Amino acid sequence: MKSFNAHLLQLVDTTKQILLLPNREGFDLVRTYDICYVEAARAYCTLYFFNGQSLLVSKPLKEIAAQLHSKRFFRVHHSYLVNISAVQRIVKNDGEALELLDGKHIPLAQRRREAFLRFVSTKGRRS
Numbered sequence: 001m002k003s004f005n006a007h008l009l010q011l012v013d014t015t016k017q018i019l020l021l022p023n024r025e026g027f028d029l030v031r032t033y034d035i036c037y038v039e040a041a042r043a044y045c046t047l048y049f050f051n052g053q054s055l056l057v058s059k060p061l062k063e064i065a066a067q068l069h070s071k072r073f074f075r076v077h078h079s080y081l082v083n084i085s086a087v088q089r090i091v092k093n094d095g096e097a098l099e100l101l102d103g104k105h106i107p108l109a110q111r112r113r114e115a116f117l118r119f120v121s122t123k124g125r126r127s
Helices: 002-015 061-067 110-123
Strands: 018-022 027-031 035-041 044-049 054-057 073-077 080-083 087-093 095-100 105-108
Touching: 018 054, 027 054, 035 061, 044 061, 061 073, 061 080, 073 105, 073 110, 080 105, 087 105, 095 110, 105 110
Parallel strands: none
Antiparallel strands: 018 027, 035 044, 035 080, 044 054, 073 080, 087 095, 095 105
16 A cells, blocks of 8 residues: 555656645545636635536645646636636736636736736647
């Protein structure tokens, strides 16, 4: 069992396509390309998936961001990390927000706007 767990952790570390998230019973294995966005609330985060499901985890956003694929995810606000393939447009409301494919609006921090635009233009959408 220990060698299986060690192998699993190595696989997770090398591919960055699977997150290993602790829960009460053990671990959840989450495919990163299934994640639409992540929302932080203190030391917890909720991962929202393209299929409409969500998962609450007891990890801060900073730790989750460090584990996610840097070509796909961008921290657009102190409380949000988004998968750029989920972004449909930037809208102006009270400030700017990202409109996701499901119609949800995620705030885009003014101080992160230029970096986000550069990120999207260099990484490409839907990569």
